[in-house]
Amino acid sequence: MRRLAAVLALVVVGAPLLVAPSSSVVTLGVLALILCGLGILVGTPVLAVGMIVALAEYALALRLADGPPRLAGAAMLGVALVLLLEVADFGLRARRAAIGPRVVAMQLRAWSLFAALASAGALLAGAAASIASASVRMPWAPALAAAGAAVTLVGMALALAAARARSDD
């Protein structure tokens, strides 16, 4: 699992270099790679910090490249981020544990299914946003921020409600 997580970390950190291979992006990439590597070995919170640095690296690369939107690549990067987090977390859980039959196979199948669905969903959403942006003119950045904040809040509320319901179980 660690090897798979390391490959995904390389993908996450290396993708911005394909967009804009400048020295500042490389510097952030190296920092992100170190943090991700440490996170794979130590724990998910450290990995999350490494991934935030990788996102900053991606944002910087997009800013430097200043080209047309690359939504397909972004969707793939998003899927790689989720998989990296989940694979590294599973690797930490599976360390020094007896693994039952079919556990890894079932996990790989679940991740593959999620990757396919999530990338398709992200692409569809991106495409819908592109079509909408051509017809409707509005300040997208504040709207997206508000939508994102709302989605995050709703997600958290749902998660907490689910957790509370299960603890009563």
Added chain:
Amino acid sequence: MTARLTPLALSVVTVGAWGLVLGVLSGRAELVVVVLPLLLGLLRLGRAGSARSVALSRAVSAARVFEGDRVTVTVTVTASGRVPLLELYEPLPPALRVVGGETRGLFSLRRGQQVEWRYEVECVRRGRVSLGAVRARLWGRAGLEAGETSIPLPWPLRVYPRPLPLRRLPGPRRMQAFVGNYVAPSVGEGLEPGDIRAFVPGDRVRHVNWRASLRFRRLFVTQYHQERNADVVLMLDTLAEAGTAPNTTLDASIRAAAALATAYLARKDRVGLIEYCGPFRWVRPSSGRAHHERIFEALLRADVMFSYVTQEVALVPRRILPPQALVIAISPLLDPRFEKALVDLAARGFDLMVLSPSPIPLVRRALRRTASAELACRLWALERRARADALHRLGITIVDWNPAEPLEAALGGLTRSRRRGVAR
């Protein structure tokens, strides 16, 4: 079952939020698209299995073992519903050590599926060990939330002290009336030739000593020493211990007591046990296999227990401490109360010897090697020597035993000195 969000879920939310912030700051739509799979992943919350759909059972390869033995623990997991990911963890008591497999397992189960999980443990220290509850954690496939529960599966395991090998034993000075393996001074039926006396009517012809009869031209018969058993009382000091488990002075004392009890019972002697922990606890002297079990059960529960009570040896009934018995006191001589009891026993004329497992090598092993520690150990050794000499002057035989060395070697010197009738 208690369900909670995992650090992974919080990490996903954090990374997603930061992605949105960076998207707004950079004004690039790609960062929002990057965040979308993270947010979609959160939709998988609430898919962890239920604890009701899992049934556990445990089997252990042996219920009664000796120290150092290994047992295999088998946990069988049966799922009555689909379980995406089940994590089981079995916390072990300090008396057990894992030597094969893992005490944590991860399983994915279909409805009706049964999985066996095995691991091997070594029983490090004597005692009544209970394998208690198994901790179960039910994860969603994504690992975003986990429900925790504890499934009680009590399984008692008895770990008996391992008897140390012994071939030679200190012989008792006084015998009992029953047949045994010791050559008694009294004459009668036996195998060991004793004295020769003149033939009297009623003597058996096969006891006639023909060589003496021919020389003196009258009939003489050979008398034989009777073979008798003895009462041996093991007196265990549980007032104090030194060292770190499973190699404390009490552990060494109990192993020695187990070895002595096994060896004396094999010789058909009656063996009793007195545990002195302030008050007395005892097992009445007897013989046989059932009694062997009884003594081992008593040794199993022997432990250091603080008490303000200090009973006198005079309170021990005669049936527990017979006057003719050989008393073997096993003590590291750390507590003056036990020394007082020894002096009392010696004053009452008991055939007494003290086996003293030295605490110094055990403590030295646990300490870091420094000059001050070495000096302290040397001073301690001198102090022990002085106390042993004081007891020796009162006529008490003391055997100093380094628990790292074989018990037989320590007792070897004692058997020789007792044969010569010399107390050290």
